[in-house]
Amino acid sequence: MLFPEDFLHYVWKFRLFERGDLRTTDGRELEIFSAGTPNSDSGPDFHTARIKIGDTMWAGNVEVHVSSSDWQRHGHTTDESYNNVILHVVYKDDTPLILPNGRHVPTLELQSRIPGDLHQRYHNLVFGNQSVIPCEATIGEVDRLTMQNWLTRVLVERLEKKSATVINALDLNRGDWEETFYQFLAANFGFKTNALPFEMLAKSLPQLTLAKHKNNALQIEALLFGQAGFLAGDFKDNYPSKLKKEYEFLRKKYQLTPIDNHLWKFMRLRPQNFPTIRLAQFAALVVHSNHLFSKVLEIKDVQALRNLFSEIQVNDYWEKHYRFDVESAPSLKNMGAASIDILLLNTLALFLFSYGRHNQLQHYINRCLKLLEHLPNEKNNIITDFANLGVKINTAFESQALLELKNNYCNYKKCLHCGVGNKILKLG
Numbered sequence: 001m002l003f004p005e006d007f008l009h010y011v012w013k014f015r016l017f018e019r020g021d022l023r024t025t026d027g028r029e030l031e032i033f034s035a036g037t038p039n040s041d042s043g044p045d046f047h048t049a050r051i052k053i054g055d056t057m058w059a060g061n062v063e064v065h066v067s068s069s070d071w072q073r074h075g076h077t078t079d080e081s082y083n084n085v086i087l088h089v090v091y092k093d094d095t096p097l098i099l100p101n102g103r104h105v106p107t108l109e110l111q112s113r114i115p116g117d118l119h120q121r122y123h124n125l126v127f128g129n130q131s132v133i134p135c136e137a138t139i140g141e142v143d144r145l146t147m148q149n150w151l152t153r154v155l156v157e158r159l160e161k162k163s164a165t166v167i168n169a170l171d172l173n174r175g176d177w178e179e180t181f182y183q184f185l186a187a188n189f190g191f192k193t194n195a196l197p198f199e200m201l202a203k204s205l206p207q208l209t210l211a212k213h214k215n216n217a218l219q220i221e222a223l224l225f226g227q228a229g230f231l232a233g234d235f236k237d238n239y240p241s242k243l244k245k246e247y248e249f250l251r252k253k254y255q256l257t258p259i260d261n262h263l264w265k266f267m268r269l270r271p272q273n274f275p276t277i278r279l280a281q282f283a284a285l286v287v288h289s290n291h292l293f294s295k296v297l298e299i300k301d302v303q304a305l306r307n308l309f310s311e312i313q314v315n316d317y318w319e320k321h322y323r324f325d326v327e328s329a330p331s332l333k334n335m336g337a338a339s340i341d342i343l344l345l346n347t348l349a350l351f352l353f354s355y356g357r358h359n360q361l362q363h364y365i366n367r368c369l370k371l372l373e374h375l376p377n378e379k380n381n382i383i384t385d386f387a388n389l390g391v392k393i394n395t396a397f398e399s400q401a402l403l404e405l406k407n408n409y410c411n412y413k414k415c416l417h418c419g420v421g422n423k424i425l426k427l428g
């Protein structure tokens with residue numbers, strides 16, 4: 001069976017070996033008070049360990065290798081940062097370790113002390129047959145509390161990574177949360193297909209410019225459709241003609257340059273999701289929701305957050321149109337519940353977290369997590385696979401965490417660094 005160094009790290013870190021009558025390879029008594037803190041940078045594997053060897057209490061670094069000769073192979077002999085290692089922990093002691101300064105480094109050999117069933121479980125977990133994830137045979141047996149604790153941890157890791165992009169944008173916007181929120185919300189209004197042109201549109205048309213026209217819906221619609229490049233042609237309908245006229249005036253006033261109209265995609269979209277309809281909805285939101293981010297921070301009730309989007313009314317023109325000058329059967333153009341929940345998940349929850357993290361206000365982070373607990377889980381292949389393995393998934397909290405788990409742990413077989421993997425290895 002394979003015995004990777006990673007596994008030996010794990011065994012040392014959690015002291016999962018027989019600890020009766022511990023001795024160094026030269027026969028001195030050894031007592032471990034602390035295995036140390038894992039070091040993810042260069043240098044020895046564990047820092048600040050506390051170990052008694054013979055009558056002397058040592059505090060310092062521990063290095064872990066499969067064979068003691070790995071010290072030489074890994075080039076530590078000539079690296080001064082390894083000179084103060086207090087203990088060399090090895091699976092097999094195949095050569096005594098003497099540093100260039102003549103010091104014998106005490107060595108602990110674990111070969112005969114690691115329980116065979118632990119090694120077998122590790123082997124089955126990481127190297128066994130699998131079709132979806134390494135622990136597919138056992139993940140369904142892991143208790144709910146362990147799953148919940150671990151999923152919370154990976155969900156926070158996911159949100160921390162995503163919030164880094166928010167904080168970058170916030171810096172570019174000189175600390176303006178409203179502007180940053182407006183840009184992200186716009187990008188998410190484009191959903192997957194039109195996220196880029198929506199984002200470009202928002203960046204080309206500052207929210208502050210729109211705010212100057214907050215009492216004039218036609219001007220806001222003109223600014224958004226004009227900057228999106230939809231008002232370049234001639235129109236037979238009155239509504240787009242009026243928008244065009246209004247935009248021409250505002251364009252000169254603010255020296256605006258519209259984005260390229262060809263960026264917008266209509267192909268393979270249901271008419272309800274056409275960018276023209278999404279723009280009309282976005283314009284209605286801007287008209288009806290001044291200082292939207294401040295409102296989001298204030299509203300604690302999930303349904304009230306949903307209402308911010310469900311109650312917006314687009315211009316009457318869109319009741320019989322999906323595109324300018326092309327009449328269609330009448331239909332409501334309100335945002336659907338599923339689309340609203342995607343916006344809540346991708347924008348509002350993320351901003352509550354980012355705002356809370358940036359300002360060290362835990363209650364906003366808690367509100368983000370609560371919001372995710374109230375939103376339904378996404379549906380995709382990864383989530384279906386976990387559900388088929390017996391993992392209970394009901395909310396976006398769980399599905400978001402599982403996406404992170406799959407993409408950043410399971411895919412790289414980081415089972416030794418995973419709360420689920422730890423539980424499976426210790427289950428016995």
Ligand code: SF4
Nearest residue numbers: 135409410415418421
């Ligand atoms: S990383 Fe965790 S959840 Fe993923 S396969 Fe390994 S033990 Fe299972």
